[in-house]
Amino acid sequence: MEELDVRQIFTYLKRHFWLIICIVLVAASLSATITYFFITPQYEASATLYVFNDSNRSDTSISTTDITTSQKLIATYSVIMQSDNVIHKVIETTNLNYTPSQIRKMFTGTSVNNTEVMKVTITSSDPVDSMVLANAFIDVAPDEILRVIKAGAVEILDRAEIPQQPSSPSMMKNIAIGAVLGVIAAVAFVILYELFNTKVRNEENLLRVVKAPVIGYIPDLQLYQKDDKEVHSYGRRRKA
Template sequence: MEQEYETIDLREILFLIKNNLLAIVASTVICALLGFIVTTFLITPKYEASATMIVNSRQEQTANLTNDMITTAKNLVATYSIIVKSDTVLDEVIDQLGLELSYEQLEKKVTVSAVDSTQVMKIAVQDENPAQAKAITEAITQIAPPIIQDKVEAGSVKVISEARAGERPVSPNKKMNTAIAGLLGLVLSVGVVFLREMLNNTFKTDDDIQKYLGFTVLGVIPHVEMEG
């Protein structure tokens, strides 16, 4: 026994969207507006401060740069990242600045990444207070070098660019959140329209009777409104 599947052709899809266009547009705009309001008024903005440091190995500075050295440098930055974000460094930062933060809370604010696959690493700190983000970054650049030199036995650790905090928040992203909320509203509204259509088993036109029941329509009784 063959199972029959109900299908909706492109014309029916366009017809559904056209008939419900106002509701779809309204839902999209409302969701986008809600996303903007939540992002603007309910999410606390965060600022980022960053600094860059370079760690030189004990190899001769005149040695030619090879692919192996580049690979080693990239791997070393991963090691430096672990050290910078370790409790050895961050607990000292907390004590030095008198922060009311646990090690776990501060560790989540700090990110360390390689710059262009070199031994230059970028230390970034995000915080609700730009001044505090800058202070934490500065403290890390002061405390981390001697620890890195001791643990990795690096030749030197130097700060390339001092800590600097951005004037504008890095999160949340108002444009992206608004766009995502609007897109979500669009998808949900279109989904509701199609779901309602799929659950509607009434016959709306004589074509529906012929399509679903296979009967030929011989005549249609018109609906006439009588004036009282």
């Protein structure tokens, strides 16, 4: 197996350019096919809640401490909303055929840009179910949160709507990933093929393999025979 330098690698890649292109196209096409036919689209529906750190909101002024406390409460509220009590009430409200563990995997509760606004997101293969579940959570959550914590409160800002486009998978992203993997596979194949290819194609290749001077050349007899036949054929045409 011979050693490689950068110039040799580029020579090999140039020699097998169209093979590399074909492998990349096949990889990208395969990625698109798998994405379209074998990966189930997922839809996200989101609703938002405004979190207060005190259920008594007669004082309209809001301090920095109130905002910080509300932000911290969002993490607590998210855990409460994933409790069995809340999820069972969501199932009873929606009458959807999901288990608590399935709904828990669909649920995400996060703070919007580190504010007091909490976003409840449901990810499902059914766009209608994702909307129904997200709205059920924000309907059930306020009373259940107040019952558990006995402090703080939430108000509904926006209700979820039916998502029109899937959130995943991304066709273009997967095609790009497939193309990149195709390039890597094609380049690796070409380099390995050239490394283990023992065929000597020219003098430079021979010198690199045997590391000895060339003392003579063996002519290609088939090439001479071909040229000789062309000469005789030309002569016969002239005589005719």
